Amino acid sequence: MKKIMKKLFFIATFAFLAIGLVPAQTKTEASVDVTGRAKVKVVPDRAEIEITINENDLKGKYSLNEWETKLAIALKSAGVDAKKQLSLYRQYLATAKRKNIKQYKTFKLEVYTAEEAQNVMDALVENEISGGRLTKVWLADRKAVSDSLKVEAIKSAKHDASVLAEAIGQSIGSAIQINFYPSSPAVTYRNVMLKSVRNEAMAVTADEAIPELPQINFDEIEIEENVSVKFILNPEKQ
Template identity: 30%
Template sequence: MKRVIVFLAVMFMTLSYGQEIKQVPQISVSGEGKVKVIPDQATVSVSIETKGNVAKEVKKENDEKTEAVLKLIKKMNLAPADYRTQRVSLNPQYDYEKKKTLYNATQTIEITVRDLNKYDELMEGLVSQGVNRIDNVVFQSSKMAQYESDARKLAMKEAKHKAEDYVSVLGQKVGKAMTISDNTQSYTPEPVYARFKTMTAMESDSAPRETLAVGEITIIANVSVNFILE
């Protein structure tokens, strides 16, 4: 009998506690923070592609062009950490019309340009040294972590301001936050797929040219917050 009484008492306390939790007045709101930034650097992915009939010769020619490209990069005083070989390949390709096997050698190099004033000079130099494919250009900011933090703070401020707007007509106040959910999607810079002129066309333009319109990148943070109402 005593066990039954104790069991019922525990159940009653548990139910009462659960009811008390549910009765805590709350408000759930979301907030968004946006920070617009002018990029100050770019990541460029370029490829040296060579085709031919003999695998050994194709690879040798591709290696020579790659060496010339790397010498140019070093000559422009880019830090060693700012460029790396991303991919190397040598593939046979069978030509069904000519009924013979051709070979395609490719080396892809990723370069970080921390001074956008060097962009045009670098691109023209790369093409002159053997780069025949510019895969993409991604504009970024060197202070991304700081701007992401700023966006998160703005999102929290908007969430609190929104909660205060809702409860202001009720004579209540926004209390402590019970839960905070970060709904921010990972920031991925959008690549700019580049097209470039032949060197003959480039050399015919003697005047300096501006070929970039970097614009702005927008960093967005999203949060959901549950506030206690007082």
């Protein structure tokens, strides 16, 4: 009797384990995956001008201090707030161990419009400073524009999902997954230099026309945001 009971116990245990090993059939929820994108072109409202003053310029005509004075005059005439917009980037100065060197300083100037950038460039040339160049432009409040585009992109995705669902007599429910694909920073690098133009202007005679300086303009920057969204598909309409 004990042997029979023991045998029945093993059979019951095996049957229970076997049932547990059978993969559970999960109900797959009907869904629709869509992508949404939105983009806009904007005019940059920030630019960086790199300015270098060097004792080597004009065959050592001015000392570094004199060049700094000329730079201050140029920026003031261009209407620039040097304390707020100008910063020292790098410098190479004489020391006790290196006295006989040509010193230089490089500054970075932040401007807000193409017109201001043009005024600065013109003022630099007028003050014999040839080491100026426009290095990059960008949008200061890019995040606000980006956030607005994200909203547009997800609304576009929802609209497309609704259209697809209605085409088969269904409707969409809640979003169950959202993926966002960050866009690259909206910065455009430029390299508008003054030196060659200034040298041409200095080389002409009194009877010749001075070449026009290059006019500065900020090209539009395109910002784009992309999302993908998965919506639940509600049952077919009756």
